[in-house]
Amino acid sequence: MTTTQAKPTTHTTNSRLEAWVSEVAALTQPRDVRWVTGTAEEWAELTDELVAAGTFVRLDERRKPNSFYCASDPSDVARVEDRTYICSVEEKDAGPTNNWMAPDRMKATMTELYRGCMRGRTMFVIPFVMGHLEASEPMFGVEITDSAYVVVSMLVMARCGDAVLRAIEEQDAPYVPALHSVGAPLAEGETDVQWPCSDTKYIVHFPEERTIWSYGSGYGGNALLGKKCYSLRIASAIARDEGWLAEHMLILKLTSPKGAVHYVAAAFPSACGKTNLAMIRPTVPGWTAEMVGDDIAWMRFGADGRLYAVNPEFGLFGVAPGTGESTNPTAMETIARGNSVFTNVALTDDGDVWWEGMTDEPPAHLTDWLGNDWTPADGEAGTKAAHPNSRFCTPASQCPVLAPEYDDPDGVPISAILFGGRRKTTVPLVYEARDWAHGTFVGATLSSETTAAATGAVGVVRRDPMAMLPFLGYDAGDYFAHWLRIGEQHDPAKLPRVFGVNWFRRDPEDGSFLWPGFGENSRVLEWVVDRLEGEADAVETPVGLVPAPGALDVDGLDITPEAVEKALAVDADEWRAELPLIDEWFDLFGDRLPAALRDELDTLKGRLAAD
Numbered sequence: 001m002t003t004t005q006a007k008p009t010t011h012t013t014n015s016r017l018e019a020w021v022s023e024v025a026a027l028t029q030p031r032d033v034r035w036v037t038g039t040a041e042e043w044a045e046l047t048d049e050l051v052a053a054g055t056f057v058r059l060d061e062r063r064k065p066n067s068f069y070c071a072s073d074p075s076d077v078a079r080v081e082d083r084t085y086i087c088s089v090e091e092k093d094a095g096p097t098n099n100w101m102a103p104d105r106m107k108a109t110m111t112e113l114y115r116g117c118m119r120g121r122t123m124f125v126i127p128f129v130m131g132h133l134e135a136s137e138p139m140f141g142v143e144i145t146d147s148a149y150v151v152v153s154m155l156v157m158a159r160c161g162d163a164v165l166r167a168i169e170e171q172d173a174p175y176v177p178a179l180h181s182v183g184a185p186l187a188e189g190e191t192d193v194q195w196p197c198s199d200t201k202y203i204v205h206f207p208e209e210r211t212i213w214s215y216g217s218g219y220g221g222n223a224l225l226g227k228k229c230y231s232l233r234i235a236s237a238i239a240r241d242e243g244w245l246a247e248h249m250l251i252l253k254l255t256s257p258k259g260a261v262h263y264v265a266a267a268f269p270s271a272c273g274k275t276n277l278a279m280i281r282p283t284v285p286g287w288t289a290e291m292v293g294d295d296i297a298w299m300r301f302g303a304d305g306r307l308y309a310v311n312p313e314f315g316l317f318g319v320a321p322g323t324g325e326s327t328n329p330t331a332m333e334t335i336a337r338g339n340s341v342f343t344n345v346a347l348t349d350d351g352d353v354w355w356e357g358m359t360d361e362p363p364a365h366l367t368d369w370l371g372n373d374w375t376p377a378d379g380e381a382g383t384k385a386a387h388p389n390s391r392f393c394t395p396a397s398q399c400p401v402l403a404p405e406y407d408d409p410d411g412v413p414i415s416a417i418l419f420g421g422r423r424k425t426t427v428p429l430v431y432e433a434r435d436w437a438h439g440t441f442v443g444a445t446l447s448s449e450t451t452a453a454a455t456g457a458v459g460v461v462r463r464d465p466m467a468m469l470p471f472l473g474y475d476a477g478d479y480f481a482h483w484l485r486i487g488e489q490h491d492p493a494k495l496p497r498v499f500g501v502n503w504f505r506r507d508p509e510d511g512s513f514l515w516p517g518f519g520e521n522s523r524v525l526e527w528v529v530d531r532l533e534g535e536a537d538a539v540e541t542p543v544g545l546v547p548a549p550g551a552l553d554v555d556g557l558d559i560t561p562e563a564v565e566k567a568l569a570v571d572a573d574e575w576r577a578e579l580p581l582i583d584e585w586f587d588l589f590g591d592r593l594p595a596a597l598r599d600e601l602d603t604l605k606g607r608l609a610a611d
């Protein structure tokens with residue numbers, strides 16, 4: 001190799017950061033080093049470069065201003081859970097749900113991968129903060145990456161650049177070092193590919209050191225390290241140590257016809273409609289919904305004893321397919337404002353994007369995400385124009401129903417937490433937990449059919465506790481204990497009430513969805529808020545409290561009373577069939593399973609036996 005090593009920079013007065021950047025440059029051997037400043041000129045320069053490199057296609061300015069289409073390598077389209085590691089010092093601290101390797105061994109392996117891995121590329125340094133720069137203790141990070149796609153996406157998804165760097169310097173603040181490489185060095189004179197990546201992938205977290213190392217993938221959750229890696233995996237470990245919660249939850253502001261305001265947080269596994277619910281247009285008259293967050297909630301207790309949630313993100317990285325005028329018109333308005341990156345969607349002949357579910361009728365001709373010609377006949381033959389996990393990456397500020405409280409570093413007080421999954425059977429449309437410990441049980445046993453958001457089979461039921469299975473930075477048994485401890489240490493009257501929901505239940509007779517979902521989910525939210533206000537009736541069942549007959553508002557809804565009844569039904573036989581699965585799930589945790597959860601399971605068994 002004749003490429004010379006980049007000279008050490010003197011871009012920051014923070015000597016720790018300066019030393020780390022120099023050390024990484026010496027190891028990875030980039031052509032040059034660029035510090036990300038966060039200006040509009042920088043965005044223009046980077047996106048122009050990505051267009052020139054063939055990675056981006058600029059969309060039509062009138063249709064999607066300042067926006068870009070991008071197709072990844074077909075092998076690099078989703079989070080790689082089997083390549084994701086929690087490298088705690090002790091294996092037991094990663095727990096039975098995470099991959100683990102000893103930190104020293106992992107570092108030795110990855111250091112060899114990183115050696116020279118940025119040859120021929122620019123190394124970018126991105127100072128960022130998750131949450132507000134004005135927070136009492138801002139949560140800083142610095143991502144080093146050799147991908148301009150990652151830089152542009154990070155500029156949308158997190159508060160980045162000079163202002164953040166100056167704050168790190170002035171406060172001499174700790175930051176999470178997050179190292180990323182696509183793992184595709186370029187030899188002298190070698191032309192780049194559209195989407196560089198490697199067959200070898202590692203997404204690695206060192207929770208005690210609060211450090212992230214990622215290699216080989218350019219895809220969202222594997223590469224935009226502020227999001228899942230920092231704000232969930234590393235932050236969950238910090239939150240355990242500090243007595244707060246870092247959760248995979250949307251945050252929604254609801255205003256009732258009487259003007260009562262309630263903030264609700266809701267956990268659903270990836271690709272189960274969090275972004276749709278976060279942007280819901282209520283169909284029930286008189287209700288307003290506004291978005292605070294669509295994916296991540298950081299929740300800390302306020303001086304008044306209530307639990308306050310902040311959305312640490314700056315943008316949305318939403319699943320595109322299924323997003324359309326009828327399902328999520330607010331998301332369509334958000335992206336229409338431009339300044340967005342679309343990955344693995346289809347490209348229209350007039351320089352716009354399309355995906356399955358955007359419109360009822362597909363355009364007559366498209367370029368699909370693999371770059372092939374596509375016509376509706378291909379669709380009928382089963383070829384999707386957009387990858388099922390294709391994404392829009394768009395600024396949160398463009399959401400027309402963004403609640404003003406999004407900008408409040410102290411967050412919003414949460415009245416209710418919803419746990420939802422995608423289940424064809426068993427789980428009712430909505431039910432309320434009896435108390436916090438029972439709510440923890442509902443979250444700990446949450447299950448869902450798998451989706452395209454991660455590589456692997458689709459449609460298989462798996463336990464996904466609090467929708468955090470792929471995002472927990474430590475032992476899941478300890479995580480349950482942390483949830484229970486929060487219930488013990490705080491005033492139960494001020495804790496959020498906990499609910500389970502399932503929009504996806506099917507009619508056992510014909511397989512059709514029992515509930516229309518989308519905007520009509522506001523009817524479920526209405527019942528939840530009315531419960532909080534003491535105005536909605538519920539009946540006891542073995543699994544919790546479900547709406548009393550007539551308590552769920554279905555006025556004007558085209559649905560039979562039998563379908564409502566089936567959607568809300570708690571079938572003792574179905575739940576009895578669930579028990580061995582929960583037993584098996586709990587057995588995984590051995591003696592780190594809190595006794596209170598075994599007690600909850602015994603209570604459920606007892607109630608079902610008596611039913």
Ligand code: PEP
Nearest residue numbers: 079220221270271317453
């Ligand atoms: C991602 O995979 O990049 C991502 C945002 O996560 P999720 O799968 O939860 O949508």
Ligand code: MN
Nearest residue numbers: 248269270295
């Ligand atoms: Mn998510």
Ligand code: NA
Nearest residue numbers: 451454455456
């Ligand atoms: Na999958």
